[in-house]
Amino acid sequence: xxxxxxxxxxxxxxxxxxxxxxxxxxxxxxxxxxxxxxxxxxxxxxxxxxxxxxxxxxxxxxxxxxxxxxxxxxxxxxxxxxxxxxxxxxxxxxxxxxxxxxxxxxxxxxxxxxxxxxxxxxxxxxxxxxxxxxxxxxxxxxxxxxxxxxxxxxxxxxxxxxxxxxxxxxxxxxxxxxxxxxxxxxxxxxxxxxxxxxxxxxxxxxxxxxxxxxxxxxxxxxxxxxxxxxxxxxxxxxxxxxxxxxxxxxxxxxxxxxxxxxxxxxxxxxxxxx
Numbered sequence: 001x002x003x004x005x006x007x008x009x010x011x012x013x014x015x016x017x018x019x020x021x022x023x024x025x026x027x028x029x030x031x032x033x034x035x036x037x038x039x040x041x042x043x044x045x046x047x048x049x050x051x052x053x054x055x056x057x058x059x060x061x062x063x064x065x066x067x068x069x070x071x072x073x074x075x076x077x078x079x080x081x082x083x084x085x086x087x088x089x090x091x092x093x094x095x096x097x098x099x100x101x102x103x104x105x106x107x108x109x110x111x112x113x114x115x116x117x118x119x120x121x122x123x124x125x126x127x128x129x130x131x132x133x134x135x136x137x138x139x140x141x142x143x144x145x146x147x148x149x150x151x152x153x154x155x156x157x158x159x160x161x162x163x164x165x166x167x168x169x170x171x172x173x174x175x176x177x178x179x180x181x182x183x184x185x186x187x188x189x190x191x192x193x194x195x196x197x198x199x200x201x202x203x204x205x206x207x208x209x210x211x212x213x214x215x216x217x218x219x220x221x222x223x224x225x226x227x228x229x230x231x232x233x234x235x236x237x238x239x240x241x242x243x244x245x246x247x248x249x250x251x252x253x254x255x256x257x258x259x260x261x262x263x264x265x266x267x268x269x270x271x272x273x274x
Contacts, residue, residue, distance in 0.1 A: 005061060006106050007167075008036040008088040010079035012072055016093035017046040019214070021055075026096040028058040032103035036061035040079045043069030048093070073180035073188045076163070080179070083170050090163040098210040105167035108204055115141060115202030117193075118167040121158040121209040127217065134158050139206035144250060147203040148243050151193055158207035161190025165211050172200055185227045187235035194239050198246035 009027065013020060027037065037059050041049050049064060056062045067078055076090065087109055091097070101120070108118035124132045135158030142150065150159035159165070172178070176199045181188050197203060 002034065004085075005034045005036050006086050006109075007102055008038055008083045008085045009091050009102070010038050010040065010076065010083070010088055011091045011093055012040045012042055012075035012079060013044060013048050013052070013093035014042040014069065014072075014075070015044050015046045016048045017044075017051050019094035020048055020051050023091065023093055023096050024052065024055040024058070026098075027091070027101075028055065029099050030097075030102045031099045032106065033060060035102045036085055037063070038079055038082060039064045040075045041066045042071070042075040043067065071182060073182040073184070077179045077182075080170075080173055083173075086170055087167050088170060089167050092164055092214075094216060095164065095214050096212045098212075101210045104206070104208075104210055108206070109167060109169075112141060112202070112204045115204045116169055116172055116200035117196060117203050119159050119203070119205040120165050120211060121207035122162075122165050122211040122213050123209045124215060125212050126215040131212075133209050134160075135207045137207055139204075139208075141202065141204050144197060144201065144203075145247060147197055148194065148247075150205070151190065151197070152239065152243075158209075159205050161187070161193050162213075163189045163192065164213070166193065168196065172196065181238075184235055185231040187232070187239070191235055191238050191242075194242050198242050 011023070016023075039052055039062075041052075041064055043066075049066070052064060063082075065078060065082060067075070070078075079090075080088070087105055089105055104120050105118060108120075109115070112118065122134055123130075124134060135156055138158070147159075150157045151161050153160065173196075176195075178192065178196060178199075180192050184191075
């Protein structure tokens, strides 16, 4: 837990003065405090920044980036562009985490160095229910097909397409110039994750719940508007187009590997006969 931090937590915020204190209180209690906290203020009009500044001395590495309002995807992209640690994750300003949250991501990447993404489980909290654990206890390294399945499962998956229960490798994002799609009402996180998996190999998850997803009644995600209809069609089209193209490419690679193995085997047999 000493030395340079390996993990950055990107926290995009917009008008979060009512909630950010709880988020920062819990992050300040992490078992592994050696991480960087990067708060991206997306043009808040309330006292979000003033509340956040009160926590500066509670963290080893604390930075606030102020920008004009551009939406969640834009704020995430700005955050990713400023990451200088090997790994990063995201944290919404109205959610909170368990004490083992930051340690989990670093440990998971160390224990599974060949995977490109790691994921933890989560709770769903709301004014009407608390600490609802999603999914059943399980863990493991998954194939690309099974990873897609858990990311797109809309029911009881401990993975899904969220960003806040995922750990990412900065080198992957830099190599493939990855950014979040802007202009969508929702699902931009699932699009990003599917694209990330399509370009990499190796996914590890552990369903142990470490993140609390607060379902606010006033959240935009839970209030229907007409823009959601075309955005839903567009987002799902992109997600499934990416998945199918990725699996077809993977099948071609497997067939080519099998062909190469047969050629090598035949060559060895001919050498023995000669």
